[in-house]
C-alpha cells in the first residue's frame with residue numbers, strides 16, 4: 084500500500100497550478116510508494132483560494148501560510164509564491180520539521196539562500212527546488228548522453244531564454260502578475276527568472292562555471308508601481324548576455340531577454356563536443372537534434388530524434404512510442420523523483436544546497452553587469 088503524503092500549497096498562481104497537477108497525477112503513473120494528498124492551500128485572498136481549492140480538490144484553505152507550516156496534518160510545504168517570500172516560508176517550514184519544496188530561484192540572492200540551506204540541513208528535512216526543465220525527457224537524455232561521453236570533450240555550451248512581454252513601458256512593476264518587474268520582489272530580472280533555468284541545466288549537464296563576464300541592460304528605466312500608482316525606477320535587468328568559462332575547459336554563452344519580439348518562451352540549448360553535438364528547443368520539447376561525427380561519409384548529418392520511446396527517460400511510464408508529452412509532465416517527473424528520493428534515501432536533485440550554486444552564478448552575472456569585470460566563482 085502506498086503511503087499518503089499531505090501537501091500544503093502556498094500560492095494559487097501559475098506554479099501552484101503546475102505543481103497541483105503534478106501532485107495530483109504522479110501516483111497514477113509512477114509507483115513511488117507515496118500517494119500525495121492535496122490537503123490545504125494557503126493564500127491571502129480567501130475567496131480566490133477557495134475557488135482554487137475547489138478546482139484542484141484541496142481539502143481546506145488557510146489565509147496565512149504560517150497556519151500551514153504549523154498544521155500537524157501537513158507533511159510537505161510547496162512554495163509557489165514570489166521570490167521574496169521563499170526564504171521566510173522555507174526556514175519556518177524546516178523549523179517545523181516539514182519537507183520543503185521551493186520554486187526557483189531558491190532565493191533572491193545567494194546570501195538570502197544560504198540560511199535556507201542551513202535550515203533544511205539542520206532540520207534534516209527533505210528539500211528540493213523546482214528547476215523543472217531538467218525533467219523534460221529530451222533534456223534528461225542530453226544529460227545522460229553527455230555523462231556517457233557521447234560528445235567526448237565538450238567545447239561549447241550555448242543557451243538562450245527569450246521572451247517579449249515587457250517591451251511596452253506601460254507594463255507596471257509590482258503587484259499580482261507583474262511582481263517579476265519589481266526588484267524587491269524578484270531579486271533580479273531575466274537573470275533570476277529565465278537565465279536561472281538555463282544555468283541550472285548547464286551546471287547539471289556541464290559542471291561548474293569557474294568565471295564569467297556579463298552585459299546587462301534595463302531598457303525601460305521607469306515603470307508605474309502597480310500598488311501605489313506612482314512612477315518608480317526599475318531595478319531589474321531586462322536583458323543579460325553572459326560569457327562563461329566552465330571548470331571542464333569549455334566555453335559558455337548565455338542570453339536572456341524579455342525584449343525579443345516574437346519570442347514567448349524561447350529556451351534553447353546546444354552543446355558542441357569533439358565527437359558530436361546535441362541541441363534542444365523548448366518549443367519542440369520532445370525532440371533532440373544529434374550530430375554524430377562517428378557516422379561514416381555521406382550518411383553523416385544532423386539526426387532529428389523523437390524522444391517518446393519506452394527506453395527514453397521517464398517515457399516508459401506514459402503512453403506508447405510516438406505519442407508526445409508536454410510541459411506539465413516535467414513537473415510530474417520532478418515530483419516522482421522527489422518521492423523516489425524519500426523512498427530510497429537518495430535526495431532528488433537539485434536540493435537547496437545544489438540550487439544555491441545557481442543563485443551564486445546569478446549574483447555574479449548581476450555584479451559583472453554593473454562592473455563590466457570578469458568574476459571568478
Ligand SMILES: NC(=O)c1ccc[n+]([C@@H]2O[C@H](COP(=O)([O-])OP(=O)(O)OC[C@H]3O[C@@H](n4cnc5c(N)ncnc54)[C@H](O)[C@@H]3O)[C@@H](O)[C@H]2O)c1
Pocket residue numbers: 093094095096097098099125126127148162163164165166168186187188213214215259260276
Ligand atoms: N519552474 C518554472 O518554470 C517557473 C515558472 C514560473 C514561475 N516560477 C517561480 O514560481 C514562483 C511563483 O511564480 P508564479 O508564476 O506562480 O507567480 P504568480 O504571480 O502566478 O502567483 C504567485 C502567487 O503567490 C501568491 N502570494 C503572493 N504573496 C503571498 C503571501 N504573502 N502569502 C500567500 N500567497 C501569496 C499570489 O496570490 C499568487 O497566488 C516564483 O518564485 C517564480 O520564480 C517558476
